[in-house]
Amino acid sequence: MASNLTKKLLKSVKKNGIGDTLKDSEFGKIDYYVPSDSIIMNLLMSAKWNGGVPAGRITMLSGAKSHGKTVSAMNFAKNYQKDGGTIVLIDSEFASEESSLANLGLQTEDIIYLPLSHIKDDVKEQSITYQLNEIFKNIDRGDKVMIILDSLGALQTKNTLQNIEKNNNAVDMKVAMEKKAFMSFLTALVGQKGIPCIILNHSYESIGGFGGGQEVAGGGALYYPSTILLMSSKAKMKINDENQGTLLRTQIYKGRLSREKAVAKWAMHYEYGILPYYGLDELALEGGYIEEAKEGRSTVYKFNENTCPKKTYMLPENNSFWKKLLEETDFGKYLNDVFAYGSNKQVKSIEIND
Numbered sequence: 019m020a021s022n023l024t025k026k027l028l029k030s031v032k033k034n035g036i037g038d039t040l041k042d043s044e045f046g047k048i049d050y051y052v053p054s055d056s057i058i059m060n061l062l063m064s065a066k067w068n069g070g071v072p073a074g075r076i077t078m079l080s081g082a083k084s085h086g087k088t089v090s091a092m093n094f095a096k097n098y099q100k101d102g103g104t105i106v107l108i109d110s111e112f113a114s115e116e117s118s119l120a121n122l123g124l125q126t127e128d129i130i131y132l133p134l135s136h137i138k139d140d141v142k143e144q145s146i147t148y149q150l151n152e153i154f155k156n157i158d159r160g161d162k163v164m165i166i167l168d169s170l171g172a173l174q175t176k177n178t179l180q181n182i183e184k185n186n187n188a189v190d191m192k193v194a195m196e197k198k199a200f201m202s203f204l205t206a207l208v209g210q211k212g213i214p215c216i217i218l219n220h221s222y223e224s225i226g227g228f229g230g231g232q233e234v235a236g237g238g239a240l241y242y243p244s245t246i247l248l249m250s251s252k253a254k255m256k257i258n259d260e261n262q263g264t265l266l267r268t269q270i271y272k273g274r275l276s277r278e279k280a281v282a283k284w285a286m287h288y289e290y291g292i293l294p295y296y297g298l299d300e301l302a303l304e305g306g307y308i309e310e311a312k313e314g315r316s317t318v319y320k321f322n323e324n325t326c327p328k329k330t331y332m333l334p335e336n337n338s339f340w341k342k343l344l345e346e347t348d349f350g351k352y353l354n355d356v357f358a359y360g361s362n363k364q365v366k367s368i369e370i371n372d
Contacts, residue, residue, distance in 0.1 A: 044159070045209060048072045052098045052164065052214050054090065055292035058284040061357040062268055063245055065276040067350045070094065071164075072275065074212040076205055076242060078170070080219040080234045081249030086266045086286065087218045089122070090249075091166055093292055094216060096123040103162040104128050106153060108146055110135040110172040135174050137196045146173070147200060150207070159212045165204075169218040170236055173197055194237050201242040221248060234271055246272040255285050257330060263287040269371055277361050281369040285332065295340040296332040300367035301356065307349045321347070 020028070020039060031037030040046040053070040054060050060070045063077060071077045071094050079087045095105045105128065107114060112133050116126050132149055139145040150165075157163055175192045208215045224233040232250040234240060248271040255263035269281045285296035299319060302308040310328065311320045318325040319339070326339040344350050356363050 044212070045074070048074060049160075049212050052094050052103075055093055055097070055294055056284040056296065057294055057353070058282045058297040059090065059268070059292075061353055062247055062270055062276055062280065062282060065354055065357040065359060065361075067344070067353045070097075071214045071216060072244065073214045074209050075244035075274075076201075076208055076215045076217060078217045078219050078234075078236075078240075078243040078246040079249065080221050080236075080246060080271065082221055082232070085249040085252055086264070087249060088168065089286065091168065091216050091218055092119060092122045092124060094214075095129075095164060095166060098162070098164050098214070099125050099128055101162065103164055104130065106130045106132065106150075106163060106165050108132045108134060108150075108165070108167045110146075110167070110174075111169055113168070135172055137173050137175060137200045147203060150204070154207045154211060157211050157213065159210070161211070161213070163211070163213045165208065165213065165215040167215075167217045169220065170197065170239065171220045173200070194239075197236070198238040198241075201239045205242045217243065219246075221250070240272065243272065244274045245270070245276065255287070257333070262289075263293075273359060275359055276357050277359060277370075279371045280357060281371055287333075290334055293332045293334075295337065298340060298353075299328070299331050301353060301365070302343065302349060304365060304367050305349065305352045307343060307347055307352070 024039065028037070028039065050073050051060070051064050051066065051069040051071060052073070053068065057067050061067055063070055064072055079090055081087050099105065105124070107129050109131065114131065119129070120126050130153070132146070134144060134146045134149065136144055136146065138147055142148040173193070175196050204215065219234060219236055221232045221234050224231050232248060234246060234248055240246060248269045249266055250269060251267045253265045254261045255265045264286045265283050266286070267281060267283050270276050270278050272278065283297050285293045287293050299308070303310070308319045308321045311318055311325070313325060317328040319328055319331055321343055324339055324342055326336040330336060331339070355361060356365050356368065
């Protein structure tokens, strides 16, 4: 029950049709999430095993070249289209190719493609800010639209081009300011319309400081995304001594929904694509939801009468084992609690990079 003072103040802000209590405001809630095919990725982004990219917020995927950023973003886009969503793809690197995205499972006729790199431009049609503003005018809250920007690092100002034309090697000092202003503009519109937004960004090798490692590029622009994931390394995924895919190590660089600095691994199989249940075995073992047992000469994972081979637990042939575990136990709630923002659960299965 709201206090009398709250009710009094609320009357004044409601006169203009703006403002409500946080409990009742549509802007204070996340209407839905766009899922990844990886439960680990869902948890890293939203602290919900069946969550993903939150609507009304900006999510940034950052990492070095060939570390899964674009594949991850297009995986979210593909799943969003399954629910009737339209994708607005801003390609500042001019690198998207229709057949490649079609091969990833996207419906390219439902992708609005904007090959633009200038944040602002004297020719307004060549300005990302102008084009996005025109699109947002035609979006109502509840419309199924997702914005993808590939990438933040390639955005330019008109000064950048002018310097090139003059053979001037001077650094464009306005880029950082305009990127920051652009992110402020985008954050407000995404929040008002309640739509999901993914931005791809690059990282760089940190030379100074203790321990080095990867850092996310972007300066002040990094204040605006709700979640920033850093894809910092990849390795071969071996099954039965055969290289069958790629492992990606991903850290919550910044998070308002999930546990900051948490690190977890997920996997892309050469044949099957992203593996939904990769990385859950150690969490399930540590939480006491499954146990290891011997079945002949093989080791299996087991709960109740259900089993699956340990070595191939993550492959599609064993998906039913994990579906039953999530349906018949509170394992999903346990996962959410482990990854939740502010959680202090001591879990060895996920690394916390302090």
